[in-house]
Amino acid sequence: MADTKDYGKPAHARDAREVSHWDSETDVVIVGLGGAGCCAALEARAAGAEVIALERAWKGGGTSAQASGQLYLGGGTALQKACGFEDDPEEMFKYLVASCGPGADEEKIRVFCERSAEHYDWMIGQGVPFKETFLPVEIGTDPYGDDGLSYTGSELAWPFREIAKPAPRGHTAQQEGENAGQLMMDLLLANVERAGVTVLTDALCEPLIMDADGAVVGVVATVGGEEKCIRARRGVILTAGGYIHNKAMLDRYAPVTRRARFRLGCDGDDGRGIRMGMGAGGDAIRMEAACIVVPFSRNRQFVKGVLVNRAGQRFCSEDLYQSLLGEIGMWREDGRVWLVLDDALYEQPQLPTEIAAVGETFEELEREAGVFPPGSLTHTLETYNANAARGEDPLFHKESRWLQPLSKPPFVVLDLTLEKYPFWSAFTLGGLHTLPTGEAIDPDGDVIPGLYAAGRNASGLPAHGYNSGLSLADATFSGRLAGTAAAKRRG
């Protein structure tokens, strides 16, 4: 087992010739039983393979079970239709390419969009419930209800609404509150057991085992304090999550992401699966990519507020989804962002952060805040108000439904800077380079026989730019494809 100081490094595969005894043998071994792992296991079983799934925690679920149970799906799903929305794979493709780039994998996005409606049906088939109701854009998700469909991206925001026909694509499993991911994972885990997958928990894997021809033929797992060598006749699927809890990897690959203090992920998100894959010749790509969120708009009233940077300027539209805002705020504005509200918008419960200033006039507000260049905030707000009164936002084209002059004093500046607001949240999106099938490839682009990766062990749909629900959708979908591909391989 690697020392802590080696946590940034590849976990080199063991030579199969050094394995004196195989403790178990199966067709497909799955490393990590979160969203990707469960779906991989189910599809591998469905394709007739014997499956062993290894989970380092005492039970499966992983980060998917901590999530809000949102799946970013579209292209005309049954839920979209039931709620009266039109969508098609081409519009979804155009939107995702625009919002997940530059550097997004268009081939993966294409396959995902074409099969997205089918993936929804598959989830229904797994017993995951979705309520056939649409959560209106204006209401938002605070508190979480149990509506099935909502906007969880920037589809309605400029310029995206001009690039692709908008449709709501957030499909949330039905449960009151914001932990529908737990519900979804409980259902999937039960199905995994029922399908006859052998599940071993408290099983920490590392490293992979390779034969002399460079094929992955198994994995070393520590189970109950003992090292076991488990042979995989057809393949090993790495589905062990991202690396947001691995500081050595963040330092090495994603120094900007490391600045976000709220790290989204279960304890196991230490990048071990990625490092195991690298140690078997896999290529880790887009490792700098991350979902970065500045949570401020779950109470949708706040979208009617005004976000400003350290120059007292607006820097983007407030109706961009908060997972895109976070990236802009971190990369472009250095984490220095404030939200201005008036008394009509300010309501309890307030955002859990400091009030930087209160004032009866914009001038007083600006003076109180003491961080903006003289006159800058006042001008920004006066200009914003004058345009909002006409229903216009010539700077960033915020949708007219959110445009309302800040006219009721007192005015308030909420401090959302990285220093003061601890809820800047992040998880990593980089991982092993895979084909859309889930087959892991080396830096030459050659398939590593017997090695698959899915979920956050792989670089998936998003590169720079994220939409809520995309990681869970990508994880479950890519897990399915990898499970099928591994089961069908003749090793």
Added chain:
Amino acid sequence: MADTKDYGKPAHARDAREVSHWDSETDVVIVGLGGAGCCAALEARAAGAEVIALERAWKGGGTSAQASGQLYLGGGTALQKACGFEDDPEEMFKYLVASCGPGADEEKIRVFCERSAEHYDWMIGQGVPFKETFLPVEIGTDPYGDDGLSYTGSELAWPFREIAKPAPRGHTAQQEGENAGQLMMDLLLANVERAGVTVLTDALCEPLIMDADGAVVGVVATVGGEEKCIRARRGVILTAGGYIHNKAMLDRYAPVTRRARFRLGCDGDDGRGIRMGMGAGGDAIRMEAACIVVPFSRNRQFVKGVLVNRAGQRFCSEDLYQSLLGEIGMWREDGRVWLVLDDALYEQPQLPTEIAAVGETFEELEREAGVFPPGSLTHTLETYNANAARGEDPLFHKESRWLQPLSKPPFVVLDLTLEKYPFWSAFTLGGLHTLPTGEAIDPDGDVIPGLYAAGRNASGLPAHGYNSGLSLADATFSGRLAGTAAAKRRG
């Protein structure tokens, strides 16, 4: 030899056991005879090693010979002292860490700052002339004169002037015009010949040769149409330049950099050295990093102009060095940047780009331009003028010497957008991971015996953030260290 379609991939090392005949043998082989290669060759010879240098072009020089001959040096060089400037390694270190991050290699920066004055003396010892005159900040470099010392970074700009005590650190070889790099390289190449280095030109190398223990023991070179295997008893030093001319690598690693249309580099900058190193187990890091320049301020009058983004806002201080501006303009502003001047600043020769608008008033200018939100440009200029009249820039703290209201009509907007202004220039900064000694390391951090990299084949001093002259200084300095280290290795 790799096919064009494989240009994005590692060039795998050949197994020494497959080499039936060594055509030549020496202590140290150098691949690429630009700035890094020449300095490596000279220091390897000085340490007593026999050296063969292989250059793919008909003569050495590489991209260094196309450069302006600026070396970013400091910490109290003889030239700084002669011109009356104080500097010390600690202030230089603080500045470089701030301007080359996040993700910059602090250990390399430390070594560089401590030995920077000595590196200047070494260059003098090589016969490279530097005129002991300082080019005043206000004059700039259009046309190029032959002054030795100038500011080539953002040392005087905010916030850097508060982070570290500013000093001019651009040391330019003495020659009228902007091609002092050619002079420097001609001198170094002559010294290389004189030192008894065996130089083979028209020699295209690929791949490296490794023995069964994983040590690099030579290189395959095609010379005069024939493949030669050249044995290196002590080591091979890769100094073959960056990859700005390799579109497959740009797509893979640096999709943002690829947008810059003016690619700075000689024909040989196809990343071959980096790919050879990767093919011997080397780790390529910070591959997304690049120097991106929007050249607009060689005529320093233009620093008194106002740069605006598509929202008609200023987005940074105009006195940031143009190689930092380029990064901000590309990464933060999507390449959409305009420069506003008044008739007092507008002079011939003008920047070679389109005039987006001319107007007798700011309102007319904004209307003519037709790209800014109504009122935005007018407000930006009015605010700028009011503050400039008081010698202040509360937004971005531009130095007072550059602050002058735009008050003499007609006013003009110059179009510097990526679409219209073809001079957005770039070269790559990512490369093989090396220790400060130049020893190449693998993803585990283990040294690959016999393999060294320097110059743009390595990831050197700058990560995100560049200062003019840093690449040439880094190349020549890192080349020297690698040459010494390779010569002293006992293979």
